[in-house]
Amino acid sequence: KNEVEQSPQNLTAQEGEFITINCSYSVGISALHWLQQHPGGGIVSLFMLSSGKKKHGRLIATINIQEKHSSLHITASHPRDSAVYICASGGGADGLTFGKGTHLIIQP
Amino acid sequence: AAGVIQSPRHLIKEKRETATLKCYPIPRHDTVYWYQQGPGQDPQFLISFYEKMQSDKGSIPDRFSAQQFSDYHSELNMSSLELGDSALYFCASSLVGSEQFFGPGTRLTVL
Numbered sequence: 001k002n003e004v005e006q007s008p009q010n011l012t013a014q015e016g017e018f019i020t021i022n023c024s025y026s027v028g029i030s031a032l033h034w035l036q037q038h039p040g041g042g043i044v045s046l047f048m049l050s051s052g053k054k055k056h057g058r059l060i061a062t063i064n065i066q067e068k069h070s071s072l073h074i075t076a077s078h079p080r081d082s083a084v085y086i087c088a089s090g091g092g093a094d095g096l097t098f099g100k101g102t103h104l105i106i107q108p
Numbered sequence: 109a110a111g112v113i114q115s116p117r118h119l120i121k122e123k124r125e126t127a128t129l130k131c132y133p134i135p136r137h138d139t140v141y142w143y144q145q146g147p148g149q150d151p152q153f154l155i156s157f158y159e160k161m162q163s164d165k166g167s168i169p170d171r172f173s174a175q176q177f178s179d180y181h182s183e184l185n186m187s188s189l190e191l192g193d194s195a196l197y198f199c200a201s202s203l204v205g206s207e208q209f210f211g212p213g214t215r216l217t218v219l
Contacts, residue, residue: 033208041196043151043210086150093139093163093204095153 002027002089006099014107019074021102023087030091032070034061037084037101046072050091077106110134112201112211120217121189129184129214133201139163140182141208142174143198151198157182158204189218 003026013019023032034046047054047061049070054061058077063070074081082105090096113132121127133140142154144167153166157176168174171189176182186193194217200208 030205035210041145041213041215043198043200043213045207045209048207090153091205093156093158095141095143095156095164095166096151096208097153098150100150 002029002097004087004089004097004099006085006087006102008102009100010103010105012105012107013077015078017077017106019077019081019104019106021072021085021087021104023070023072023099025068025070025087025089028065028068029089031089032063033088033090033096034070034072035086035088035098037086039083043086046085074104079106079108082106112199112209114197114199114211114214116214117212118215118217120219122219123189123191125189125218127186127189127216129186129197129199129216131182131184131199131201131211133180133182133199134209137180137201137203137209139202139204140176140180141200141202142168142182142184143200145196145198145213146192147195154184186216191218194218 049063058075060073084101086101087099088096141156143151145151154168156164160176174184196213199211202208
């Protein structure tokens with residue numbers, strides 16, 4: 001069974017700072033997902049990666065298959081980025097295995 | 109754009125009652141997933157369906173069952189409800205192997 005670990009668990013930063021959240025997994029995967037969950041509970045998919053790097057606006061996700069490691073970066077962070085960011089592994093029609101999440105707070 | 113629809117959004121039941129949660133995937137998506145998220149916990153995968161056939165099974169209790177119908181909507185049936193079943197239940201849909209889109213969730217409270 002794949003284990004997914006994230007760090008840090010909690011992160012508080014000032015507006016404008018560059019944010020990095022790390023994720024490691026124990027066995028080879030077909031895809032790695034980054035998700036965002038707001039206090040209201042809704043989950044939004046940010047990225048699905050199987051190799052390399054993807055960018056959407058101020059968000060960048062990278063994955064290193066050999067090292068079984070992925071990172072999510074937020075540039076020019078803003079208070080509206082405050083949320084729980086979750087790394088999850090899974091592909092095909094298989095369910096996702098979730099990490100514990102990183103609680104991010106961006107202070108004005 | 110159409111999103112995943114879940115109903116009801118909130119449900120309150122007594123212990124030992126039954127509950128049925130419904131999920132309507134994004135049109136043309138062929139895969140549906142069910143997840144359970146207890147208070148303060150990370151989501152846990154329950155079960156998935158691809159083209160109306162069960163595809164993968166996670167930590168779904170024997171008291172729960174699910175199916176996907178010919179119109180691709182899915183239902184999660186929960187019987188003999190326990191206090192510990194109180195949670196947020198998410199449905200997600202995707203084209204197989206692609207990004208999953210999550211519904212808003214059904215918040216189940218068991219009293």
